[in-house]
Amino acid sequence: MREAAAYYRAQDSPLQGRYRSALVETLDAVVSRPETFPIVHKDMRHAMLKVFPYGVFFRMKRAEVRVVGVIHLRRNPRTWQDRAQD
Numbered sequence: 001m002r003e004a005a006a007y008y009r010a011q012d013s014p015l016q017g018r019y020r021s022a023l024v025e026t027l028d029a030v031v032s033r034p035e036t037f038p039i040v041h042k043d044m045r046h047a048m049l050k051v052f053p054y055g056v057f058f059r060m061k062r063a064e065v066r067v068v069g070v071i072h073l074r075r076n077p078r079t080w081q082d083r084a085q086d
Contacts, residue, residue, distance in 0.1 A: 001070045022049045034060050
């Protein structure tokens, strides 16, 4: 998340704000209705940011949502699988 924010800040300040808004909107949706997002592997779920090529990968543990990563999907979309082992 920090890398992406820094990248967009370096590119164009308004773009950073739009990225942050898209991220917050996606995280809010994940927290409020996590079971509506598709399972991509075992108990790992995935939510896409609007407009930006990032996915939020997360798990539900009891009443808690644990974000495993916010991954750039055009670079290495399988990065979340390395984190899924935790």
